[in-house]
Amino acid sequence: MSSDRLVPGDPAPAFTLTNADGDQVSLSDYAGGKVIVYFYPAAMTPGCTTQAVDFTAAVDDLDDAGLAVVGISPDQPEKLAKFKASSSVAFPLLADPEKNVVKAYRAYGTRMLYGKLIEGVIRSTFVVEVADDGTGTIDVAQYNVKATGHVAKLKRDLKI
Template sequence: MSSRLAPGDPAPDFTLHDADDKPVSLSDYRGRRVIVYFYPAAGTPGCTKQACDFRDSLADLNDAGLAVLGVSPDKPAKLAKFRDAEGLTFPLLSDPDREVLTAWGAFGEKKMYGKTVTGVIRSTFVVGPEGAIEEAQYNVRATGHVAKLRKDLKV
């Protein structure tokens, strides 16, 4: 079981490949605030709803100085198909080995339909310009999460 991050913790750096198989590093965003969200699988109903909510809120988030990065265990080709099908305009990153998911506490045991399973824990983080965690939210709901996050961040 991976340990959970809390506000004030340094955000674990990473370099992952995006939907175009190009490397993207968290350190590329140093000096900016960035939302890093982890989701189980591209193209599933909940993950599609969440990604589309981020897409639809992206202009307001960007205007407030926030970038958005989505991370899942999906391979870049699946991410590209998801991005193109849903018109997503922010980077989707591939973590097939689940190393980044684990480092951020977003992979481990969770309850699903009353059973304990091991998998991706839908989680959202806000990383400050200096690389520290400002917000750490685990077990978020796909529906309504972006609206709540916007309210919490006053965006």
């Protein structure tokens, strides 16, 4: 897999994944709007919980700014359902166990975990503008984001 990153102006890879409730969610569901698509390594881990809680706390401000939010991880829908319930997550969590979408967004590769290099999900956030025909364009691409403070920084970057 190429280590090339997606950049603003690139086409956003389309996806249809199963959410925590067992329903299918597609990028095209957000046609005519903007959606924050963020990738995180694993549900119910400290950093990922912090990030999900921070996005949940910001969901009204993001919604007022015309931005929906979806979180994507390699977890199974059943684990996502537990995560959503335990952390009161207020947006769709999508399961990508085959890692096809995370790889399409170039958010999978070598990363540091507790001082060791591992292969895994690279915590990444994208703002995607979705045209009326359901195709997406990358507006913002941020790789290797920190779990703590990321949502506040994203809101500043987006002037929200």
